Amino acid sequence: MPDNQVVSSLKLQLIDHALPLWSIEGWDQDNGGFIERLDISGCADRNAPRRVRVQARQIYCYAKAAQLGWYPQGAEIARKGLEYLLAKAKSPDGKPGFVHLLAPDGSVLNPVRDTYDHAFVLLAFAALYQLDQDPQIRAEIDSLMVFFDSELRSPDGGYAEGVPASLPRRQNPQMHLFEALIACFDATHDQAFQARAGDLFGLFIASLYDGKKQVLGEYFEQDWSRIEPVSVEPGHQAEWVWLLKGFERITGCPTKRHRGELLASALRFRDATGCLVDEGDAEGRIHKASRRCWPQTEVAKAWIAQAEAGEAGAADEARAALVRLQTLYLSHPVKGGWYDQFDAEGRSLVEAIPASSFYHVLCAVAEADRVLG
Template sequence: RDAYDHAFILFALATVYALDQDAQVRAEIDALLAFLDGHLRSPHGGVHEGLPVSLPRRQNPHMHLFEAMIACFEATHDLSFQNRAGEFFALFLANLYDKQKRILTEYFEEDWSKIEPVSVEPGHQAEWVWLLKGFERITGCPTGQRRAELLATALRYRDEATGCLIDEGDDSGNIRRSTRRLWPQTEVAKAWIAQAESGEAGAADEARTALVRLERHYLSHPVRGGWYDQFDRDGKSLVDTIPASSFYHVLCAVTEADQVLG
């Protein structure tokens, strides 16, 4: 039983429920929440990675559970989902985010102490910008300061030749892996779109530039509707296939651009 997978099942159920408020789908949502509460909650906060319980703890499943709770609220307007999203926001502020270094940490011990050396994924930094905007939308809780910090830090980890985000850095701003996957580029576009939605000066232009970069380097593929998934530092494609896992990121970025930028 994997917490990350359960987050996406919950997200999917919320999306389906939003279509026609089917009572059976709502029952599935409630059953999944009962499982999370009864079997995956950690006494230290957040959820376990899965069953059987294992380490390290990761911010990633918590990020997607945060996303799922926002989606559940938007689908149901049930205030309990605001509260659940608030729990993950509190976890972000208390444990996942280093306010001094302005970085999102990826891996932790059971008690949320950081595992050294600290890994920074700029794509996740950008993804949280978009999610914090979603949380602000459903709660009214201001998130502008943290969004600005996260985005500024993400932009420190870029490939000089293309301007694309690289896959991994350290907590001092150095690049650890100079490869660059597709999904971080969609997330930095979404981050700028979120900032544009908030009225940040110049954010809409930055969002459009990020989308052009995404199209030029990743979506201009011989297979129509396909994409290149990862490049090395010299611009050589490292993945011969078109991984379906990236489709979620592409679709979200295009949908957000259509809704906010027009």
């Protein structure tokens, strides 16, 4: 596959195979809701519990695909997903917010309110609102923001891990809420979302990012002091590169220095294939040499963001990252499926095909098509 054809090839792969697969085999016709994973042959695992974050991610994927004109029927699929999400996961116990985990029949398995989950619910709402400016969706966005403010906002900055609050604090929920707030601004043009994203950018600068070592921390005490030894996930460093470019786009706040530092730091954690490994430390040592699918989508998005910013050579690096993604992860016997994780020797570690990766793959291809296509 020549590098200059990879974007169009990936786009066709999504339109012809992934979007149909996950809307048909990946949808539960009997009980409603998206399936959590497919087995190795591409059949739905109907017994797997359903994470609310995955329901939200799949709604996002189909709303986004419809908005882009890739899959017009995605709008109806996304709305079916929303109907299920609101009916089963929103306040089934009479308390505000969305529960964490559902059984295949739609009953509640875990009623905890998780901030990471709510960030993806907000992202799904933003994508749906961008489709047709439905006032009911806007009301859901506003209601969810009240929940963030009244139940999750922390006096130490940022947001608690959930209800009930727990430790350690993680950068990951803050990052995905940052992403969702940028998406909400794009959908509504309401400057309140700019300001909220600005608060989380402030948290990133003050606490999440170590400017001296140029690494993003993962785990923190209540007051955002870093837990030593610092765990570094290069995929998250790459993800922040793309998010910072989005924040710069909606606010004009310069992020070039931090983007460059984060990407250079993430690239220390590559194996012989050129892929990002799963985990390292602040000194650049690799601690977990396995490699998931999602960090490869995020390093592609990081290079795409740098290409959009005019960085020399970034477009070629982005295409090379997409070729690795397609060749190593998306060349699965199940068309529209993917390998989730390999060990250091390149052996597949996960037999199932998780729905959770679709959001990462679709977003990377959408950004590639927008900037490089």
